[in-house]
Amino acid sequence: MPAPSPASVLDLAPVVPVVVLRDTADAVPLGRALVAGGLPAIEVTLRTPAALDVVRAIADGVPDAVVGAGTVIRPEQVTAAVDAGAGFLVSPGWTDVLLEAMRASGVPFLPGVSTTSEVVALLERGVREMKFFPAQAAGGTAYLKSLSGPLPQARFCPTGGIGPDTAPEYLALPNVGCVGGSWMVPADAVLARDWARIERLARAAAALSAGGTCR
Numbered sequence: 001m002p003a004p005s006p007a008s009v010l011d012l013a014p015v016v017p018v019v020v021l022r023d024t025a026d027a028v029p030l031g032r033a034l035v036a037g038g039l040p041a042i043e044v045t046l047r048t049p050a051a052l053d054v055v056r057a058i059a060d061g062v063p064d065a066v067v068g069a070g071t072v073i074r075p076e077q078v079t080a081a082v083d084a085g086a087g088f089l090v091s092p093g094w095t096d097v098l099l100e101a102m103r104a105s106g107v108p109f110l111p112g113v114s115t116t117s118e119v120v121a122l123l124e125r126g127v128r129e130m131k132f133f134p135a136q137a138a139g140g141t142a143y144l145k146s147l148s149g150p151l152p153q154a155r156f157c158p159t160g161g162i163g164p165d166t167a168p169e170y171l172a173l174p175n176v177g178c179v180g181g182s183w184m185v186p187a188d189a190v191l192a193r194d195w196a197r198i199e200r201l202a203r204a205a206a207a208l209s210a211g212g213t214c215r
Helices: 024-036 051-061 075-084 096-104 116-124 140-150 165-169 187-191 194-207
Strands: 015-019 041-045 066-070 131-132 155-158 178-179
Touching: 015 194, 024 041, 024 194, 041 051, 041 155, 051 075, 075 194, 116 131, 140 155, 140 165, 140 194, 155 178, 165 178, 187 194
Parallel strands: 015 041, 015 178, 041 066, 131 155
Antiparallel strands: none
16 A cells, blocks of 8 residues: 655655656665665656656555645646645646646645745745755855744755765755755666665665755
8 A cells, every 4th residue: 555645745854856757767776775775755756757656656666755746837747646646745836727737736735936926825824845947047045044034834855966975065944855866866877776775775765854964
């Protein structure tokens, strides 16, 4: 049985791996390596033809994982992802139509924002947890720190251009619950099916917190 949907994606682990897989056969061993390394929340991006099958494989084959679907940009993808077993949804941006589809899905979701107006609009609609994307290009930690004063009720998962060296700077912010990144699933390790290396990288990522020490 897949893990139940979390109350909040932001509180599962300091880092959410952002996974792009083209071969469904890699889904379960990759998911097991990430969970063994201490990263149970796994975002599978809907960027490849195999993505929904990857979500389904991890949901069915890695019971300790909480697998979600990322790069959700259309309402029909919401339905398909939840049907495949996604326990949360992540979008790079949002519209009212997409937001309502995600809200109706019954699973947690992180709509993407990159401006103050988008944050205010989501707060107005009762959404307090969001993806900040593309984090580095959109202003990074300085931008998020500036938002924490006037909009302390908003919480973020910054994603985009973040690595192990910069993640602790984001995690030190009061309005950041976790960060998203792909550095613990490097393409060459996936291609080589070096699951032991991915587990080591995941364990190091799971130990990150503000200042880079274990939580």
